[in-house]
Amino acid sequence: MKSFTRIFISILIISLLSACSTSDDEKKITNDSKEQNPGVQSGQNLPTEKGANQTKPAMTQAEVIEAVKTDLKTDLTKLLPSELPLENGKHLTATTKSDESYYEVVFYESVNPVAINHESLENGQIIARINAQKYESVQEASEQVAFENFSELGGQTIDLGYNITGYQDAGAGSMWTSWNEGRWAIGAHTHTSEGESGEKLAKEATEFLESHTLPIPKPNGFAHIDVYQLDNRITWQKENIVYMIDEVKDPMIALEIATSIE
Template identity: 85%
Template sequence: MKSFTPIFISILTVSLLSACSTNDDEKKITTDSNEQTSEVQPDQNLPSEKEANQTKPDMTQVEVIEAVKTDLKTDLTKLLPNELPLEKGKYLTAKTKSDESHYEVVFYESADPVAINQESLADDQIIARFYAQKYASLQEASEQVAFQNFSELGGQPIDLGYGITGYQDAGAGSMWTSWNEGRWAIAVHTRTSEGENGEKLAIEATDFLETHTLPIPKPNGFAHIDVHQSDNRITWQKENVVYTIDEVKDPMIALKIATSIE
C-alpha cells in the first residue's frame, strides 16, 4: 500500500488544481459577459431626442417654439413667431401637424405647464393658429391671398396718418376701411352702425405698423382684422407657399404676432 501513496497524492493534486483553474475560468467568463452586457445596454433613464424636445412640461416660450420646429416634418421653410402674448402666470404650449407640403401649429396657453401635443388641450385655450400650404403654382397661391389695390377700387377716402389714405365702403350691414402698405392690403371690418370704430382701429393699426414690420411677401399679403374679433386673418405668400395666421381674437394681437415672424 505504501508504494501507491505518491501516485495517489499526485493525481489528487492535479485534480484539485484543474478544478481551481476551471472555477477561475468560469468566473472570468461570467465577469466578461456581465461587462459586455453592461456596455451594450442603453441607459433607460436617458430621454430620446423626441422626448427631450416634446415632453418637458415647464419649457420657456423660446424652448416651446424650438420644440415645435423640431417636431414639424416638412420640406417647407418653417416660419413661426418669436413669441406669443400670454396672460400673466400662464404657460405656452402647442399642437402640431405636418407633411412635406403643409404644416399647422395651434398655440395654446394653460394655467399649468403642459407638454406639446397633449390631447387634453381645449379650443378655449387657443391663442392663435399658424399654418402653411404649398400650392401647385404661383397663380393658385395668389388666389388664396386675394390681394387688392384699394386705390383702384374707390370708396370714401379718409386720412389714416403718415401720408396713408384709407377707403371706406359699406354694404349689407358691413363697413370696410381698407388701405395698402407696400405689397400688403389691409382691411378693417365693422358693422355699418359702428363705422367710427372701424376708422379708429384702422388708425391704430396704421400707427402700429409704422414701427413694426409685417413679413415681406412674394409677391403679396392681405391682413383682414375685425373690430368685433370674429375673423382676424393674416395671409401672405412666398411664391407658391401661402402662410396664414388666424383664430386670434384681438385684431391688434394678430398684427403683433404677424410682425414677430422670423
C-alpha cells in the same frame, strides 16, 4: 462551618462573573445597533432623497417654439413667431400637424406646463393658429391671398395718418376701411352702424405698423382685422406657398404676432 463558607464564597463569585458577562453582552448589542444606524436619534426621521418631489421647470417660450419647429416634419420653410402674448403666470404649449407640403401649429396657453401635442389641449385656450400650404403654382397661391389695390377700387377716402390714405366701402351691413402698405393690403371690418369703430381700428393699426414690420410677401399679403374679434386673418405668400395666421381674437394681437414672425 469552614466548608459552608467556602461554598458560599464560590457561589458569590460565580454570580458576580455572570452579571459582568450579561452587562458586556448588552453593551455589545447596543453598540452594534448604533453602528447599523449611524447618527439616528430617537424621534428623528431619515433624510429623503434630494429632489425626489421636485417637478421639472417649465419651458420658456423660446424653448417651446424650438420644440415645435423640431416636431414639424415638412419640406416647407418653418415660419413661426418669436414670441406670443400670454397672461401673467400662464405657459405656452402647442399642437402640430405636418406633411411634406403642409403644416399647422395651434398655440395654447395653460395654467400649468403641458407637453406639446398632449391630448388635454383639445379643450384648451387657443392663442393663435399658424399654417402653411404649398400650391401647384404662384397663381393658385395668389388666389388664396386675394390681394387688392384699394386706390384702384376707389371709395370714400379717409386720412389714416402717416401719409396713408384709407378707402371706406359699405354694403350688406358691413363697412370696410382699407388701405395698402407696400405689398400688403389691409382691411378693418365693422358694421355700417358703427363706422367710427372701423376707422379707429384702422388708425390704430396704421400707427402700430409704423414701428412694426409685417413679413415680406412674395409677391403679396392681405390682413383682415375685425372690430368684433370674429374673423382676424393675416395671409401672405412666398411664391407658391401661402402662410396664414388666424384664430386670434384681438385684431391688434393678430398684427403683433404677424410682425414677430421669423
